[in-house]
Amino acid sequence: MSRATPWLAATAVLAAAWVGGRAYLAHEAATRLATAGVAVPVGEASPPSPADRIPDPRVGTFTSRQIPRRLPAFRLRNLAGRPESITRFAGRALILNFWATWCAPCRQEIPLLQAIDREWHARRFTVVGIAVDRRPAVAAFVQRFRIAYPILQGEQDALGVVTSLGVASPAFPFTVFTDARGEIVALYLGELHRPQIELILDTVRQVDDHRIALPAARRAIAAGLARLRRGAART
Amino acid sequence: MRTRPGLADPRWFAFCIAAILLGRAAVARPWWAPAGASNAADFLPADRAFRVSAQLAGRRLTVHWDIARGYYLYRSRISIRMQGSDRLAGRWRLPAGIARTDRYFGPQQVYFHAVDARAELARAPAPRAAPRLEVSYQGCAQAGLCYPRIVKTLVPMRVAPSSPAPVPR
Numbered sequence: 526m527s528r529a530t531p532w533l534a535a536t537a538v539l540a541a542a543w544v545g546g547r548a549y550l551a552h553e554a555a556t557r558l559a560t561a562g563v564a565v566p567v568g569e570a571s572p573p574s575p576a577d578r579i580p581d582p583r584v585g586t587f588t589s590r591q592i593p594r595r596l597p598a599f600r601l602r603n604l605a606g607r608p609e610s611i612t613r614f615a616g617r618a619l620i621l622n623f624w625a626t627w628c629a630p631c632r633q634e635i636p637l638l639q640a641i642d643r644e645w646h647a648r649r650f651t652v653v654g655i656a657v658d659r660r661p662a663v664a665a666f667v668q669r670f671r672i673a674y675p676i677l678q679g680e681q682d683a684l685g686v687v688t689s690l691g692v693a694s695p696a697f698p699f700t701v702f703t704d705a706r707g708e709i710v711a712l713y714l715g716e717l718h719r720p721q722i723e724l725i726l727d728t729v730r731q732v733d734d735h736r737i738a739l740p741a742a743r744r745a746i747a748a749g750l751a752r753l754r755r756g757a758a759r760t
Numbered sequence: 761m762r763t764r765p766g767l768a769d770p771r772w773f774a775f776c777i778a779a780i781l782l783g784r785a786a787v788a789r790p791w792w793a794p795a796g797a798s799n800a801a802d803f804l805p806a807d808r809a810f811r812v813s814a815q816l817a818g819r820r821l822t823v824h825w826d827i828a829r830g831y832y833l834y835r836s837r838i839s840i841r842m843q844g845s846d847r848l849a850g851r852w853r854l855p856a857g858i859a860r861t862d863r864y865f866g867p868q869q870v871y872f873h874a875v876d877a878r879a880e881l882a883r884a885p886a887p888r889a890a891p892r893l894e895v896s897y898q899g900c901a902q903a904g905l906c907y908p909r910i911v912k913t914l915v916p917m918r919v920a921p922s923s924p925a926p927v928p929r
Contacts, residue, residue, distance in 0.1 A: 630904035750799055
């Protein structure tokens with residue numbers, strides 16, 4: 526056996542470990558939320574359209590690894606139909622809530638978001654609703670439920686925003702939390718409840734006050750959410 | 761005489777450190793794609809939450825959904841359309857679902873676990889002809905997440921007419 530043999534073997538082991546690790550990650554990503562076959566969100570009573578169909582379903586991914594570092598700049602229309610840029614809220618920590626009128630948990634969490642907007646507004650937090658739905662349905666809903674926080678609306682263009690946030694296949698509601706600099710701190714999938722949202726907002730506030738670094742904040746939120754989940758499972 | 765590197769050799773120590781670092785790097789988030797904290801792994805992809813398949817036994821068509829635990833489908837949001845020239849003798853039949861009152865949508869019927877939609881073709885299709893179905897459905901996770909309407913085109917799997925109810929995919 527030559528002198529190089531153990532080192533060649535060691536290199537092969539390292540390469541195998543690397544490939545195995547990446548394959549594991551790819552598998553894990555593919556089994557998380559992600560589907561193909563998920564159609565464009567449309568109103569409950571709307572007829573099927575070609576855009577609703579994905580004839581060649583492929584498995585996409587929904588992994589935290591795809592969430593961008595910063596909130597991408599985007600423009601959507603407000604309820605008056607005028608384009609509005611998200612940069613209008615620059616300098617404030619954002620709670621971007623993606624929802625649709627056909628989605629029951631989206632509707633259920635709106636009273637909480639309204640309360641949070643009132644309670645946290647003075648602390649430089651703003652809730653922005655992003656309705657991925659048709660404008661008439663959104664406008665009627667907003668009027669009926671007297672939603673006071675800003676609402677932006679879109680269909681394919683709003684789906685583009687969803688994709689730019691790393692969400693390959695939409696499911697609603699989901700909420701993106703940024704700090705005042707526009708760094709994405711957390712993405713929460715599903716209906717929010719007060720303990721979860723307060724945990725996230727308290728941590729974002731610590732980031733804005735320079736009391737905690739962003740990576741530590743993300744870890745703290747992940748650990749806190751897991752703790753809340755375990756607590757909920759026990760009760 | 762040259763000696764081979766042994767466990768006490770500092771080069772092996774360096775190798776072990778390198779292996780640990782490399783292994784950690786392999787499963788770490790890439791530096792170019794940092795991410796916020798996310799609970800995305802708490803939910804199944806729609807195609808895992810709702811597995812749909814179709815069978816044709818003689819003239820009898822069955823569309824079957826397997827619904828993962830903790831997920832449900834809305835009865836009112838299931839629709840099936842024949843594509844092509846095949847026609848049904850009658851309508852699609854869905855069993856009664858579990859009644860639940862939605863705070864916003866009013867009384868609803870939902871399905872947990874599994875559901876079959878059944879119909880009969882007006883005429884038996886030619887042996888090599890493949891009827892196509894456009895199936896659309898919408899459901900949610902009980903944990904508070906809803907999937908947009910899913911639309912799929914299915915080609916039913918042919919089985920012998922005497923076969924029992926369809927076997928999920």
